[in-house]
Amino acid sequence: MNNKIISLEALSNATLPNNSGNFGNIFHPDNYDHYRNAVNSTLDLVQEFLYRNNKPFSGIEAREMKGMVQQIDLNQKLSNYNELLAEVDDIYVKHATAFHLPQYVAHLNCPVVIPALAGEILVSAINSSQDTYDQSAGGTFMERKLIDWTADQIGYNTNESDGVFTAGGSQSNLMGLVMMRDCFSQKRYNHNIKMDGLPAEASRFRIFVSDKSHFSNLKNASIMGLGEKSIVKVPTDDRFRMDISLLKKYIKREEQLGNIPIGIVATAGTTDFGNIDPLEDIANISEHYNIWMHVDAAYGCALLLSDKYRDLINGIERADSVTIDYHKSFFQPISSSAFIVKNKKELLILKHHADYLNPKEMDEEEIPAQINKSITQSTRRFDALKLWFTLRMMGREQLAEYTDTVIDLTKDAAAMITEDADFELLSDSDLSVLVFRYVNPEISDLNALNQYIKMKLFYSGEILVASTKVDGNFYLKFTFLNPITTTEDIHQILTTIKEHGKDFNSEK
Template identity: 40%
Template sequence: MSRSNPILAASAQSTEAYQQAIAQSSAAVVQWLQQPEMYQGKSVAELREHIKLNFTAQGLGNQAAIERAIEYFLQDSLSVHHPQCVAHLHCPSLVISQAAEVLINATNQSMDSWDQSPSATIIELKLIEWLRTQVGYPAGDAGVFTSGGTQSNLMGLMLARDAFFARQGHSVQQDGLVGNLKKLKVLCSENAHFSVQKNMALMGLGYQSVTRVKTDQYARMDLHDLAEKVAQAEANGEQILAIVATAGTTDAGAIDPLRAIAELAAKHQIWLHVDAAWGSALLLSEQYRHYLDGIELVDSITLDFHKQFFQTISCGAFLLKDARHYELMRYQAAYLNSEFDEAQGVPNLVSKSLQTTRRFDALKLWMGLEALGQKQYAEIIDHGVTLAQQVAQYVAEQPSLELVMQPQLASVLFRYRPAQLAGNGDAAIALLNQKIGDALLESGRANVGVTEHNGVTCLKMTLLNPTVTLDDIKRLLSLVETTAEQLLSA
């Protein structure tokens, strides 16, 4: 090459370039963290016009490329650590998680085979063993780290489907799907994550395969309706592949009654998967762990660590209660997980994952647990749940604000409902609340979610940030009211 070698390597030139690039980038991040705005406020059209690629024949060099990334990406990024950024299940990250990313990225280990990630493989296995202990599963290492909830839910549904066919003596892996596919069903609540439908479509069974179960006043799966739906399916000659329960619905943070659902599923020999992408944080909780009662009874579990575990994106996991079900997806490639390797006890994790090349995201959770300790971790998780209860009480006391439902995890659903719109019907109030959310983001001052609950358009605060206080939220709610008054007077 005519220019200096750009690859990270052991040479003095390479390590010096690496240190300079990391120093320049981290200095820019420190400066960005100090800006008072949550968002610089550029619209979609403005960003399209502003951001320009500059791929030249000779290249710009590291320093200039980083400067451009700072200008075009960093400066116009959403400040997820900002106390007024509460729209989504989108957490600020632990400092130690940032440090872990440096190690993950520099080493660039690939988690598909042991000879590409020796120490990383063992660390991930030990973390899976530990997570199973927290759940209450039997000892073992049946599980794997994933990109997040959607992938973990796909694994649970796919194994449930394949286990169902295996009980009938048929291998989906070898021979594909057979029979009347219109008769295959999955049950989940009305508030379950959309990835249930998305994944059933991906598996060739379509949205039609998903039967939605009614929910109660707290957005939890209704047990009576679940029992009726199971009985109705059996009466119609339909076959239920799985029930998907949720521990932490996206909006309400609702946790389905896991123990009762598990008992019903066991009675009918139906696979039970729990999407605990959000609620799994309570595995470490000192105050709210009992919300997950019965989770140890289910067949498979989705966990996410880039929500209320405060890890950088992406970081999730899938746990499988009975390791023998992994045989349903095992595939042997001579160059990755050969029979010879397995006979020697070499752990090649590609057998447990839908991915082949995969990041060592488990390092972030491991370093977080070691750095914080379980007590401090529990405190920052519990903070959000307790704060949501305090905020709900405050909202209920404000004349122009209405609490839409009592919080369960760390989200608060509410709406602005002024007296002057009382006679105008819900449509006018819904439109006003939508405009409030849009106006706050456009101004760069706040990011409040806009969603629907039981047909009511409302605003949502997802209180994941452990540095946010009740006073911060009071200021945000004051901003909501001020913005609403400006919209009404315009």
């Protein structure tokens, strides 16, 4: 830590005019020295985080962590940044998960690229809101250009498509389901849900997803008033992708029951397996029934940039809407996501006029308002700037190289697991997730064995892996999103897993 940090009071007194009173904390030209010193001091703590950590987690237990935070008196202010940063170091930074280390192979948390972090400084300081032009100016058009760029990567006609940045994949998926529901109701029944609420038929609306799709589909259906019963889970094949023959049967079954299919959600990159539903086949079925197709590509969107693996998501260009998570697969800081729709006219369903923001008489061609495309956010950060920094400094090709690297690494890791008699690989992956478990013929309870291994890894903090259950059985899970990770790192992780596995009997 830098011991030369200037105290808050000293900074304020040194940089403020005599008549400025207690406003030395406001971001303002008079207070720039205060801002710069505060940021530089915080950068020192970032440096500590990077160089001090040699494992992804401290291993601290939740009970101890809670106690440390609970004892802080928020009504008692600190006297300087030294004290503040020391406090935050103790209760946050020392125990924060280090996603940038190759020993982190747990969830869909990517390491972030430096250009995006540079953009984050401007995003936070200038603090533009993306809802209207008069709050963002150039930011409005920069976001729109990035939406067009993303639509072009999908394969949409950018003169006809549109979209908006969102807070995350779950929100984008909500927008996809809302569009699916409202467009269906408008076209089939000439019923405007926005104005008149749900039609009587809504209780029979059915949306088809794979049984490995994201849980947000269930939550979103509940929020939309359709209930979780409206989500029909279609079983998957031996690679955990939606089974097309069963999808057809399930649609016919629901029709025979008197229910109404309104759309299909295809997953391009499942959270548990990293596999991709057959998009072309799903598009054919959606077109046959004239229903909406939404693709949840929150994870698999990285393939849009890859010349090597792009064919894995062929058919995505036929979808009516797509979820994109730049903060999963484009190496962006949280949050950075988008909802893209093929036909921009469909977005009019979401439009609402507020006299103080986007009155009806406003000429949107002259003064555009992004709030017309947002479903749950008015005030909205200029997260698009981080992606702008990234593309302008790194380019599409380098991002694609990162993606290709982690997919190639996953194939190597799958081979290592398959060839080792101490492990059982459940499925290979289109992307970068491997589900497997440690096996020992002398131990009958493999679930308890692998749970033991995971907790040993977690509380040592040396390696973080994820886990999941398949058919009631407990499995370990690798998620690779770090292009710095090597096969040597994976070998060491597997060796450590074995060592803990061998200790299982001795510690029972």
